[in-house]
């Protein structure tokens with residue numbers, strides 16, 4: 001599904017935190033949201049999934065404006081802070097989330113098995129989540145987000161606390177999802193992950209200061225290094241030109 005964000009703004013307590021943001025992402029693209037802490041990445045994701053209403057502007061998935069009930073099943077969301085039930089097992093959590101998406105018993109069973117394999121939690125499926133490490137919770141959250149095979153996947157810092165080997169595996173999985181047409185929006189502070197993405201949105205203090213392909217953005221930096229994108233962001237925000 002394509003995503004169109006048009007002139008979206010959002011304030012909290014009279015403080016404007018998302019400022020007239022417009023961009024588009026095509027089906028099967030991976031777009032990362034880059035910006036310093038507090039720049040508005042999570043808020044933008046929450047606006048896109050329809051968890052909070054925009055004060056102005058609109059968000060469309062293909063031709064349909066979100067939020068819309070019929071679009072719910074098309075959206076997968078992995079929040080920054082895991083939204084899991086501590087007193088349920090890994091499998092119990094996935095059954096619960098699958099139930100929300102009204103998956104049939106048989107497809108739920110198949111998808112739980114697949115999702116647990118992807119995040120390497122098969123052997124821990126019966127364990128209560130309260131006994132999970134932070135990284136295991138993160139992986140289970142990811143399994144919950146992809147369980148219903150959403151057409152759009154929103155990931156808010158998905159690999160924090162995950163070791164490099166599994167992070168590589170998870171990104172391989174994102175690339176597989178992309179190949180099958182899933183559109184992925186991911187906020188990240190991990191530099192290596194930026195080069196996995198097709199497009200990047202640089203956000204600073206609630207404004208979209210750059211939106212382009214990662215290849216084009218890297219060409220605009222002084223040394224072609226991903227880290228420079230962050231410095232670019234702050235230079236632009238201070239009125240400096242991109243060198």
Ligand SMILES: Nc1ncnc2c1ncn2[C@@H]1O[C@H](COP(=O)(O)OP(=O)(O)OP(=O)(O)O)[C@@H](O)[C@H]1O
Pocket residue numbers: 012013017035036037038039040041042043044080
């Ligand atoms: N529910 C809320 N009520 C009031 N202010 C909020 C709320 N949610 C976010 N904010 C404010 O909006 C701004 C953007 O926050 P947001 O969490 O979107 O940033 P972020 O880029 O995701 O940061 P991080 O990288 O640290 O997760 C911050 O100033 C934050 O304090």
